[in-house]
Amino acid sequence: MALKVRVMASHGPMRKGAMPALVYRAEAYEETDRFREPQWGCSHNHDSVEDAFNCGLSWLHAQSDDSAAETA
Ligand SMILES: [Zn+2]
Numbered sequence: 001m002a003l004k005v006r007v008m009a010s011h012g013p014m015r016k017g018a019m020p021a022l023v024y025r026a027e028a029y030e031e032t033d034r035f036r037e038p039q040w041g042c043s044h045n046h047d048s049v050e051d052a053f054n055c056g057l058s059w060l061h062a063q064s065d066d067s068a069a070e071t072a
Contacts, residue, residue: 002031003039003063005056007049024049026056 006027011020023045027038040059046052 003028003060004031005053005060006036007052007056008041009049012045021047023047024052026052026059028056028060 006029008025008027009022010025012023014020025044025046026042028040029036029038042052042055042059044052044055046055
């Protein structure tokens with residue numbers, strides 16, 4: 001099973017009189033899933049795409065610690 005990381009943008013909490021800022025969350029989905037249903041999603045509100053992506057990558061690395069199949 002090969003997981004991929006993607007970043008989803010959404011609006012942050014609404015504040016009166018202010019535009020809600022965009023927040024970013026990392027999601028992991030299975031590469032072979034045609035619907036790309038998220039298998040995992042981080043629960044943070046990242047300020048940037050890069051932050052969220054790095055968050056997703058570190059989660060991914062934590063998952064693949066004991067898989068030797070990735071090193072083909
Ligand atoms: Zn995160």
